[in-house]
Amino acid sequence: xxxxxxxxxxxxxxxxxxxxxxxxxxxxxxxxxxxxxxxxxxxxxxxxxxxxxxxxxxxxxxxxxxxxxxxxxxxxxxxxxxxxxxxxxxxxxxxxxxxxxxxxxxxxxxxxxxxxxxxxxxxxxxxxxxxxxxxxxxxxxxxxxxxxxxxxxxxxxxxxxxxxxxxxxxxxxxxxxxxxxxxxxxxxxxxxxxxxxxxxxxxxxxxxx
Amino acid sequence: xxxxxxxxxxxxxxxxxxxxxxxxxxxxxxxxxxxxxxxxxxxxxxxxxxxxxxxxxxxxxxxxxxxxxxxxxxxxxxxxxxxxxxxxxxxxxxxxxxxxxxxxx
Numbered sequence: 001x002x003x004x005x006x007x008x009x010x011x012x013x014x015x016x017x018x019x020x021x022x023x024x025x026x027x028x029x030x031x032x033x034x035x036x037x038x039x040x041x042x043x044x045x046x047x048x049x050x051x052x053x054x055x056x057x058x059x060x061x062x063x064x065x066x067x068x069x070x071x072x073x074x075x076x077x078x079x080x081x082x083x084x085x086x087x088x089x090x091x092x093x094x095x096x097x098x099x100x101x102x103x104x105x106x107x108x109x110x111x112x113x114x115x116x117x118x119x120x121x122x123x124x125x126x127x128x129x130x131x132x133x134x135x136x137x138x139x140x141x142x143x144x145x146x147x148x149x150x151x152x153x154x155x156x157x158x159x160x161x162x163x164x165x166x167x168x169x170x171x172x173x174x175x176x177x178x179x180x181x182x183x184x185x186x187x188x189x190x191x192x193x194x195x196x197x198x199x200x201x202x203x204x205x206x207x208x209x
Numbered sequence: 210x211x212x213x214x215x216x217x218x219x220x221x222x223x224x225x226x227x228x229x230x231x232x233x234x235x236x237x238x239x240x241x242x243x244x245x246x247x248x249x250x251x252x253x254x255x256x257x258x259x260x261x262x263x264x265x266x267x268x269x270x271x272x273x274x275x276x277x278x279x280x281x282x283x284x285x286x287x288x289x290x291x292x293x294x295x296x297x298x299x300x301x302x303x304x305x306x307x308x309x310x311x312x313x314x
Contacts, residue, residue: 005306006250006307009249009250009251009254012254013249013253013254013256014249015253016253017252024212123280123282183211183212191287194287195287198267198283199283
């Protein structure tokens with residue numbers, strides 16, 4: 001290895017260390033996340049669509065899945081839409097899908113069965129959009145939806161649903177850019193920002209959005 | 210406040226380690242500076258490994274998804290495990306290259 005590589009590695013190391021300090025000690029990630037997120041716009045719609053966020057090994061909902069679910073149920077209880085779509089696949093190869101688990105809890109919360117659609121087959125955001133479009137279009141004629149997902153995920157999801165022909169009212173299940181104040185919360189925010197930025201680029205390159 | 214406490218902890222343990230090293234007869238401050246620069250080089254190398262692992266990993270996952278019926282989430286490449294492994298790679302390889310150069314140079 002040459003002195004040239006040593007210099008490059010050292011410069012990269014310094015840049016990484018400075019970036020790390022900026023991310024954990026300043027509100028820079030919060031500002032970037034605010035730019036990335038889409039403001040919520042709650043209004044009357046034909047359906048509430050709650051995207052999946054994963055389950056644990058015992059099929060219970062993850063924190064993020066529960067947060068999205070509660071946001072969706074709250075919108076339904078506020079009579080924002082007559083229909084609620086709950087998504088989320090099976091973790092691994094067997095067990096109960098996230099959508100089924102959410103559906104069961106929704107019924108226990110008093111949501112009428114005929115107002116509920118569960119879709120447990122979609123594995124990616126793009127598949128979720130296709131499956132939702134298939135379920136809501138045609139007979140039901142749904143055109144305007146309240147879309148519930150994480151704030152960092154909203155931009156990509158909203159663009160996909162709009163491309164599928166829906167009018168989207170975004171409702172974020174969190175306010176990550178406001179609540180991430182500790183070093184680990186900011187690091188998590190940076191990770192989500194990076195994941196979603198890559199996701200946006202990939203979806204654009206693949207022609208999904 | 211929390212971050213200040215963490216930095217204070219790291220600073221205090223560093224001062225302790227420095228005092229201990231001085232007691233052992235290690236008084237060369239330039240050596241400490243040089244070690245810090247080496248650590249930065251290792252960090253830089255680790256970032257290169259991380260970028261490489263993430264790009265290659267994403268490519269492999271997309272190929273698997275398109276060529277088979279198996280589903281692997283792209284989120285897999287953002288696992289903390291890959292971060293740790295990349296950092297270990299960076300430190301091991303950079304130190305090996307340095308030592309090797311010193312041995313042959």
